[in-house]
């Protein structure tokens with residue numbers, strides 16, 4: 001091999017290595033799985049771990065306590081007061097799972113179950129105290145979650161371990177096989193025998209079926225405004241910047257869209273709201 005050939009092989013090898021590195025770097029920076037993009041989740045997950053987020057949770061549970069006390073003071077004879085709460089990122093912090101995924105952990109139902117069974121699965125600040133407060137005042141708490149049957153056992157064991165009350169079949173409503181994601185039917189079942197005075201959630205779906213994901217962000221914003229007096233009254237919402245229907249609404253919950261098209265949808269939202277319009 002003469003000197004020229006050696007140079008050619010070297011140059012070709014360097015180009016090949018650089019191209020491969022760029023492809024992997026791009027994949028790494030854009031995707032951690034088909035359903036989660038890394039770049040968009042990092043700051044959101046850090047925010048969920050912030051002191052500001054803790055303050056929001058404590059503020060919301062303080063407000064919930066105040067509203068529950070008001071409902072209790074106005075309780076009529078024979079009424080059975082109840083509180084309905086979502087579990088994930090309302091009562092139980094899911095950021096330990098997100099953090100693991102963002103550091104190249106596994107994104108799957110099994111991995112999520114393992115995160116719930118770990119000692120890192122913790123209640124959100126104020127959650128255990130509030131739910132026990134309600135029960136100690138003679139009312140009931142109900143957990144309405146879209147965790148599926150495969151997470152039933154770990155849901156019961158972890159909720160008990162964290163100290164949540166009324167962790168049993170009568171008070172935990174998971175999303176059984178074949179059940180829609182809507183929680184309306186489960187809420188109606190609870191309301192048959194209880195006066196639901198408060199609903200707690202991090203996603204609009206936790207409160208009512210009034211916020212269609214497929215109709216986009218503007219429609220959902222308008223629907224929230226239409227019941228403006230409910231927020232902080234009967235409905236207490238908690239912040240979740242990592243995931244939720246808010247994210248699906250940006251791309252009109254069209255699962256066929258590629259990541260590139262979804263990104264264009266995000267840009268379109270900013271284009272609509274920017275001040276130079």
Ligand SMILES: [Mg+2]
Pocket residue numbers: 086087088089090201202203
């Ligand atoms: Mg939730």
